[in-house]
Amino acid sequence: MDIQEVITNHTNSIIKGHFSSPDIICLCCHQKPKFFKLHESRKRQFRMIVENIVKTTFSFLLRWRCLLCNTTFTEYPPFAAPHKRFVLTDINRLGQKYLSSDNLSYRGVVKENGDDIGYPDSNDLCEQFISHSTVWRFMIYLADRSQIKRQPFIMAKTVPLISSFKYRSNKRKTLLYKAFKENILFNMQADKMFFPDLETDST
Numbered sequence: 001m002d003i004q005e006v007i008t009n010h011t012n013s014i015i016k017g018h019f020s021s022p023d024i025i026c027l028c029c030h031q032k033p034k035f036f037k038l039h040e041s042r043k044r045q046f047r048m049i050v051e052n053i054v055k056t057t058f059s060f061l062l063r064w065r066c067l068l069c070n071t072t073f074t075e076y077p078p079f080a081a082p083h084k085r086f087v088l089t090d091i092n093r094l095g096q097k098y099l100s101s102d103n104l105s106y107r108g109v110v111k112e113n114g115d116d117i118g119y120p121d122s123n124d125l126c127e128q129f130i131s132h133s134t135v136w137r138f139m140i141y142l143a144d145r146s147q148i149k150r151q152p153f154i155m156a157k158t159v160p161l162i163s164s165f166k167y168r169s170n171k172r173k174t175l176l177y178k179a180f181k182e183n184i185l186f187n188m189q190a191d192k193m194f195f196p197d198l199e200t201d202s203t
């Protein structure tokens with residue numbers, strides 16, 4: 001199933017009401033209410049890379065309210081990344097492409113078969129392309145996510161060596177290893193994530 005089908009299936013299941021209250025402990029009060037109350041279904045735009053084109057689609061995210069402490073949470077399906085327009089699967093795919101290749105630069109990652117990955121306009125012409133700095137921002141994002149405590153806690157396998165060509169400072173080296181660890185965790189579980197709704201997503 002490709003990412004477009006995954007998102008379409010998710011959208012259809014929300015529209016048809018085929019979903020249920022999450023079976024988790026509240027991230028705020030650390031208790032388990034009888035159920036979480038559906039607070040809102042929020043429309044959100046997603047970007048996904050199909051070959052060398054960035055496609056845009058819409059889907060929904062569910063927000064749940066804890067009956068015990070009243071905190072709202074946003075439920076992110078496995079393809080969605082909090083605060084990022086690109087789908088998590090592409091963030092991880094490009095991240096892995098960069099981290100697991102000894103010689104590939106950020107500029108090399110944003111090419112598919114030698115062609116830049118572009119944002120098509122209304123005529124399907126690409127004049128804007130994914131910047132190599134986007135891949136660096138993906139690394140920061142993945143490294144940040146590696147700090148999240150997961151339930152249940154899953155140990156990452158040993159992170160493979162990253163080519164020293166990719167860093168000069170210890171700070172950047174540490175960040176890349178964190179990003180790689182997160183990438184491995186994503187590939188292991190691809191789970192749903194829950195985040196307290198403390199700020200509004202950029203949509």
Ligand SMILES: [Zn+2]
Nearest residue numbers: 026029066069
């Ligand atoms: Zn709570």
